[in-house]
């Protein structure tokens with residue numbers, strides 16, 4: 001088995017050098033979604049193109065074992081890059097398949113070495129895809145948020161003995177996903193459900209700074225940007241008055 005795999009990968013590399021045709025063992029895809037789905041599927045979700053300021057979502061990394069060698073994937077890591085200042089990563093969920101040797105560190109604008117391994121026989125043999133991990137995020141400012149993948153320090157592995165898998169030839173990282181962070185269309189709607197009601201009032205109450213915020217107070221971000229209805233940098237009675245005027249404003 002070991003020899004067959006070595007020969008197959010060797011042949012694959014030769015074919016690649018000769019023809020420059022793709023010679024994948026693992027396909028990795030990044031998706032941005034607002035609701036989580038099952039951890040294994042033949043059809044991975046499509047990415048959203050827009051998310052509301054103050055709302056959240058999930059960045060999902062999916063993997064599948066393709067090509068002539070299909071013993072299943074046993075583990076892998078990638079770096080997930082995103083636009084810091086527009087979105088903030090909150091937490092990592094290693095889901096059900098790759099929940100051993102888990103790794104992933106959230107830092108400014110990236111999650112380093114996100115991934116894990118499985119003790120089971122390899123998983124995610126095409127056409128199946130398995131979720132490597134997902135990262136929840138919050139949209140903290142308006143703008144374009146690009147989510148992309150770069151190679152993780154620990155690489156990827158498939159079941160059984162085989163030469164190391166190389167990023168770019170054996171392991172292909174899928175294209176970046178662009179998501180626009182937008183303001184809700186209605187002034188005073190702070191939770192992007194198109195109305196102005198008690199939930200929006202509660203958001204304003206949680207963001208109150210008073211008319212003269214302490215310079216040491218962090219600048220408004222996320223939902224609190226939306227509760228500054230008169231856009232003067234604070235959340236005070238002036239904003240409350242404007243919200244009151246919008247109150248009961250239904251879709």
Ligand SMILES: [Ca+2]
Nearest residue numbers: 189191193195
């Ligand atoms: Ca609302």
Ligand SMILES: [Ca+2]
Nearest residue numbers: 193195197199
């Ligand atoms: Ca509502």
Ligand SMILES: [Ca+2]
Nearest residue numbers: 232234236238
């Ligand atoms: Ca004010």
Ligand SMILES: [Ca+2]
Nearest residue numbers: 228232234235
């Ligand atoms: Ca204000």
